[in-house]
Amino acid sequence: MMPKTVLITGASSGIGRALALEYAKGGAKVALVARRRELLDAVAEEVRALGGEPLVLPADVTKSETVHKAVCDAIVAFGGLDLVIANAGVGGTKHVKDTSWAFSEQMIDANVNGAIATLLAAVPHMVARGSGQLVGVSSIAGLRALPNSAVYSASKAALSTFLEATRIDLRSSGVKVTDIQPGFVTTPATDKNNFKMPFKWPVEKAATVIVKRLQRAPSVIAFPWPLVTALRIARLLPDAVYDRLVGAADPRGL
């Protein structure tokens, strides 16, 4: 069933914006959360033009009290939330020798703590209603560590594990939990990458597929299948074999 009330973090750009527009086409009320207000206002106009009802809620997900307030404000304004998508996050590759604590801290704060703060804020409301959907956008980079991605891969693996544990805890509550694991998608984040991104999807395709599959509330939505299959097989490989394969694909290791 299509949700009537949705909250999306990271709605000012990329995947979050595309998801907001997709839900707007179904006439949903869509709460838009991110830091850049002017971009959120522009997305709100697009949501309205497509038949949705936007609510702009500027918030930094790394400030837990701010994102908690945004979720509560959306619940009050919409009379409830059917779906919360913790999508806000930051990317970036770095060799571990060039990785500073500041880089790591801001990435973990946004990708792990920000997502957890968003979802935890919605749990009591959904559990009390006995319905709803909690969704996190992790990455296929969390399936097995990728080169030059120590912090990013760790952040996405942490989010995937949080979502899995949440799904288990809420299994009898009526609340569904889904982990979205995208491969490469064309967004301002990946526009910065200067390496090959195999099987990269346009953001509109990613949003259409996510919205369609979320209606069945599976535990995981992962795409594209060739990359997902390769990484799932890679999980079964012994470390020595995996290290050699990854090393051959990326010769920058020391």
Ligand SMILES: NC(=O)c1ccc[n+]([C@@H]2O[C@H](COP(=O)([O-])OP(=O)(O)OC[C@H]3O[C@@H](n4cnc5c(N)ncnc54)[C@H](OP(=O)(O)O)[C@@H]3O)[C@@H](O)[C@H]2O)c1
């Ligand atoms: N694109 C890909 O290939 C890909 C693949 C796998 C996973 N993902 C994941 O998909 C999600 C969306 O990424 P994207 O590619 O769409 O990137 P993007 O275009 O850069 O969008 C990132 C969004 O996150 C928001 N955000 C970042 N830090 C925030 C914070 N502290 N508080 C609130 N909002 C914050 C940004 O908004 P403001 O700057 O306005 O706050 C922006 O709306 C991320 O979690 C990313 O890791 C992307």
